[in-house]
Amino acid sequence: MKKLSDQEEKDMVDNCKKATFLIEKRQTGEITLKERLELEFHLKTCEMCSIFMKQSMVINQFVKKIFQPEKHKMKLDEDFKEQLQKQIDQKLGNTSKEQ
Amino acid sequence: MPKTTETTDIKEAGPNLWVGMYADYLDSYAYMRINDTELAKDLVQETFLAGLEGWDKFSRQSSEKTWLTGILKNKIYDVYRKKSRGAKSEPLAAEPVEQDDFFESDSGHWKQGRYPEAFGIEEPSNLEDKEFDGILKSCMAKLPPLWSSVFKMKHIDEEPSEEICSRLAITASNFWVISHRVKVSLRDCLQKNWI
Numbered sequence: 648m649k650k651l652s653d654q655e656e657k658d659m660v661d662n663c664k665k666a667t668f669l670i671e672k673r674q675t676g677e678i679t680l681k682e683r684l685e686l687e688f689h690l691k692t693c694e695m696c697s698i699f700m701k702q703s704m705v706i707n708q709f710v711k712k713i714f715q716p717e718k719h720k721m722k723l724d725e726d727f728k729e730q731l732q733k734q735i736d737q738k739l740g741n742t743s744k745e746q
Numbered sequence: 747m748p749k750t751t752e753t754t755d756i757k758e759a760g761p762n763l764w765v766g767m768y769a770d771y772l773d774s775y776a777y778m779r780i781n782d783t784e785l786a787k788d789l790v791q792e793t794f795l796a797g798l799e800g801w802d803k804f805s806r807q808s809s810e811k812t813w814l815t816g817i818l819k820n821k822i823y824d825v826y827r828k829k830s831r832g833a834k835s836e837p838l839a840a841e842p843v844e845q846d847d848f849f850e851s852d853s854g855h856w857k858q859g860r861y862p863e864a865f866g867i868e869e870p871s872n873l874e875d876k877e878f879d880g881i882l883k884s885c886m887a888k889l890p891p892l893w894s895s896v897f898k899m900k901h902i903d904e905e906p907s908e909e910i911c912s913r914l915a916i917t918a919s920n921f922w923v924i925s926h927r928v929k930v931s932l933r934d935c936l937q938k939n940w941i
Contacts, residue, residue, distance in 0.1 A: 661854060714779075738798050
């Protein structure tokens with residue numbers, strides 16, 4: 648079974664920059680086995696990055712929810728909509744196709 | 747020529763019903779992404795006009811709404827790209843600057859005073875959308891345009907990385923570095939501003 652070398656562990660134990668980088672990269676599923684091991688090793692002893700990971704996932708969840716068009720309450724003004732409708736009607740009227 | 751029907755057959759309502767049926771939705775869709783009222787209106791208008799031109803060729807595989815939204819989405823991505831490049835056509839930096847506000851340059855460890863602390867968002871079930879909504883949006887507004895575009899394409903539109911890279915003309919490596927830095931910055935901003 649693949650394991651990290653002592654040097655790899657040494658390089659990773661304080662490397663929050665790399666760990667957080669891998670946390671983000673892993674969210675789309677694209678990290679190598681070695682990177683996975685490095686991340687898990689780091690998270691074993693780094694509470695700060697474990698917090699980061701939790702918060703990162705919550706941010707992702709909420710962004711999706713918040714940016715649904717249904718959440719946007721403002722509507723277009725009627726004048727603008729009339730203008731649009733006129734434009735469309737005009738273009739439809741001008742394409743004199745046989746029904 | 748497609749029939750316009752009175753039913754809820756939204757596959758083919760037809761162009762003369764589009765404004766009534768989709769204008770507000772498309773405007774919301776655009777505004778949420780580009781945060782610019784006037785530009786959003788322009789894009790909606792362009793979308794309908796493009797839809798009119800393409801209507802005969804529309805395959806009807808998807809719904810009308812999905813199809814029109816797709817047209818709009820492409821226009822939004824063009825806006826992202828233009829904004830990311832800035833007013834002058836500066837060459838895009840090969841890599842974002844290495845100097846880091848958050849991590850020690852030798853060890854990579856979080857810098858003193860910059861590290862994540864629990865501040866109340868860790869339990870998503872306890873959170874209300876509106877708490878998050880305002881603070882997140884104002885934090886997002888602080889991001890540089892390219893970072894913001896990457897973030898939105900990734901998390902709102904869920905585009906694969908290859909698509910994002912291609913649309914925004916960045917390398918895969920740029921993409922991963924930006925993804926990382928955006929999240930670190932946003933998280934930090936949320937922590938600083940959480941009530």
